[in-house]
Amino acid sequence: MAKSTGRLRNEETRLAILDATRSELASRGWDTLSFERIAAVAGVGKQTLYRWWPTKTALVSEMVTAGGILPVGPVAVTDDVRADVTDWMLAVGRVQNDPDATAVLQAIVAAVxxxxALSASYDERITTVARTRLAERLQQAVDAGVLPADLRIDTVTQVFLAMVLWCLVTRRPLDEALVTDLVTTTLPVAKQPPRGPRA
Incomplete structure (x- = not known):
């Protein structure tokens, strides 16, 4: 690949650098991540990296922004909020099926x-997005009377994401039994109003 020249970013070169960064994180981790090896893998000059990203924190932050770190898409909306949340959690947990993706996440955990600065970037671009999407689905269920009106939505979403992080760090599977138990425990059934006396 031709080396980038000038200050304007070439998109092909940018993507090659981000891919190389991901690969280096997966294979070597955060502590030994170096611009020199990333440049060599991407086929660009080291000065290109320094010109576009003055620090490795800035580079990894952009790699996080580029996506593909965690599948945090919207939560499905069906008539069963617990099944929707369970399916979403299991989809997030499938990242563990990809050893490279898991290694990248573990490297990022060590980095943050x-x-x-990287911690703030990761929180803004990954965990906040995930919390927001979960919170939106839970609020819909609260509004529909399916979940209790006093549900601590912010606390519940943080518990869900803490479980994801714990499983990634400890290499425990985020499997259906664990997720189902978590969802059942944290999402109680809304209490129905008492019925009046029969006529």
């Missing part, structure tokens, strides 16, 4: 633990 020591880099405040």
């Amino acid at each position: 633990a020591e880099d405040a």
